[in-house]
Amino acid sequence: MAGATTLRLGAAADFGQTRFEARAATRETPLVKWLILGTALTFFAVFLLMPLIAVFVEALRKGWETYVTALVDPDALSALRLTLIAAAIALPLNLVFGVCAAWAIAKFEFRGKHFLITLIDLPFSVSPVIAGLIYVLVFGAQGWFGPWLAEHDIRIIFAVPGIVLATVFVTFPFIARELIPLMQAQGKEEEEAAVVLGANGLQTFWHVTLPNIKWGLLYGVILTNARAMGEFGAVSVVSGHIRGQTNTLPLHVEILYNEYQFAAAFAVASLLALLALVTLGIKTWIEHRAAAAYRDSQDDAS
Amino acid sequence: MATAAPSLPLRPTSSAAPPFRVLPGFNLTLGYTLGYLSLIVLIPLAAVFLKTAELTLAEFWNVVTAPRVVASYKLSFGMSLLAAAINAVFGLMLAWALVRYSFPGKKLIDALVDLPFALPTAVAGISLTALYAKNGWLGQFLEPLGIQVAFKPLGVLVALVFIGLPFVVRTVQPILEDLDTELEEAATSLGAQRWQTFRHVILPIVFPALLTGFALAFARAVGEYGSVIFIAGNIPMVSEITPLMIITKLEQYDYTGATAIATVMLILSFALLLIINGLQAWTAKRTGRDR
Numbered sequence: 001m002a003g004a005t006t007l008r009l010g011a012a013a014d015f016g017q018t019r020f021e022a023r024a025a026t027r028e029t030p031l032v033k034w035l036i037l038g039t040a041l042t043f044f045a046v047f048l049l050m051p052l053i054a055v056f057v058e059a060l061r062k063g064w065e066t067y068v069t070a071l072v073d074p075d076a077l078s079a080l081r082l083t084l085i086a087a088a089i090a091l092p093l094n095l096v097f098g099v100c101a102a103w104a105i106a107k108f109e110f111r112g113k114h115f116l117i118t119l120i121d122l123p124f125s126v127s128p129v130i131a132g133l134i135y136v137l138v139f140g141a142q143g144w145f146g147p148w149l150a151e152h153d154i155r156i157i158f159a160v161p162g163i164v165l166a167t168v169f170v171t172f173p174f175i176a177r178e179l180i181p182l183m184q185a186q187g188k189e190e191e192e193a194a195v196v197l198g199a200n201g202l203q204t205f206w207h208v209t210l211p212n213i214k215w216g217l218l219y220g221v222i223l224t225n226a227r228a229m230g231e232f233g234a235v236s237v238v239s240g241h242i243r244g245q246t247n248t249l250p251l252h253v254e255i256l257y258n259e260y261q262f263a264a265a266f267a268v269a270s271l272l273a274l275l276a277l278v279t280l281g282i283k284t285w286i287e288h289r290a291a292a293a294y295r296d297s298q299d300d301a302s
Numbered sequence: 303m304a305t306a307a308p309s310l311p312l313r314p315t316s317s318a319a320p321p322f323r324v325l326p327g328f329n330l331t332l333g334y335t336l337g338y339l340s341l342i343v344l345i346p347l348a349a350v351f352l353k354t355a356e357l358t359l360a361e362f363w364n365v366v367t368a369p370r371v372v373a374s375y376k377l378s379f380g381m382s383l384l385a386a387a388i389n390a391v392f393g394l395m396l397a398w399a400l401v402r403y404s405f406p407g408k409k410l411i412d413a414l415v416d417l418p419f420a421l422p423t424a425v426a427g428i429s430l431t432a433l434y435a436k437n438g439w440l441g442q443f444l445e446p447l448g449i450q451v452a453f454k455p456l457g458v459l460v461a462l463v464f465i466g467l468p469f470v471v472r473t474v475q476p477i478l479e480d481l482d483t484e485l486e487e488a489a490t491s492l493g494a495q496r497w498q499t500f501r502h503v504i505l506p507i508v509f510p511a512l513l514t515g516f517a518l519a520f521a522r523a524v525g526e527y528g529s530v531i532f533i534a535g536n537i538p539m540v541s542e543i544t545p546l547m548i549i550t551k552l553e554q555y556d557y558t559g560a561t562a563i564a565t566v567m568l569i570l571s572f573a574l575l576l577i578i579n580g581l582q583a584w585t586a587k588r589t590g591r592d593r
Contacts, residue, residue: 025490127525134346230422232528276420298441
């Protein structure tokens, strides 16, 4: 499922349109061209641009004062804190997993490799609601470990650990899926040379592999972070919606919205939209850098 | 792109003896991968099937074919198919425009195509609802035409189109970028009209990727929750999506009911995952790209 979220190396190459538009054989008549362009851009404006702009317009509808009040509200701040905590735990866990999985899959041959990759993809194709449900079934009051946890007074569901678990699940494949194709394409000659010359495993990874995969790694990290901070469905199932305790920012948006505090809901939402825009900005920058690095390596090779 | 050819084929890996490995860390990293995968994903997912197994087949059938649940399947699958189809058509046009034409703001638009990946679904949900409500920017023009979007099944469609768009654009775009201009020149020099060239030369190359994008958008749409529930109105039998049925059952403490519906959705997701893997292999074969 990650096909659509992987790093695009050709993205920054901007010779495309001159290549196609310069020749009669590869261009449309002006009428057809403007029809396609007009339709595509209208579709883009209605379905992507307007929802984005609407968030900020609605957020500022009642003025800056309401906007700022909504953001510094104690419940909003505690939701922000929980969102940051969940992301700060989920990110390193999935980072370590992603690097390990990519190392095992890309650098070695073993049976069942394709099956393993499919299993790693699973969380992408599972509905977020089900992602929440599975932890309720394991750790909830009626779940496998429910009675034992209750006996020892440990709360996972309707508490912070459940939120962290659900966040880990929904962001599980991002980094692994980014690194596997990248490390497979790079082969293992360089690492083998390093080992033969006496480097140990960690040195090899740190000095040889990491410089080659840094852009893909960073890309996976920002995608994981964006999804971790924005997850709604899975977290909603396990959170219990206790204000000031188990609310993340997206859940806080829902509560405000359902209480008809629209301006406040959109104010908090605008914070998340800003995060999305920053993510897209960094993503574009990474694609640019990665493409430049790729072109350099091609030039060196030729 | 270079494929990962084994550089030192000292011994075939399928032989009975353990293969000779120059690089360290195989057991550690694979062990950690399998352990973490089992703990976070496989064992909790297995809980769904084990919980469902507590039901008899008749009970299971009653839960998953209750009229309200069946109505939710029809809405979820119908609207997801329609949304994926809309995205296939307009996503292809957008990808075409981004690859082939130059226009102001192109780089910005290219970057913003990924917005539905990055924007939290709850934010998309309330924003779309505001746009399509009776007094919203778009709703006020649709209302006099007798078209109601917010709090109607049509609202579900709008939300699903929003979240599915990048899947089609991002699977089709790289294929279009790699297209050889020589093929089109050959077709033209042999007397083909532009439309014929598109229909018989370009579309067959792009089609597997387009179908993959369609399937990815569909798979995402079927499970989507956050962006839909705000705009759908959630009226029983009319605008309730299947993931919402799971939540509803959970809120009534009907864990087995929720799990039974989740089982149906999971089986569908697994089937889709297999189909998508097959489609991606087909795309790779057809275009000579590795995945």
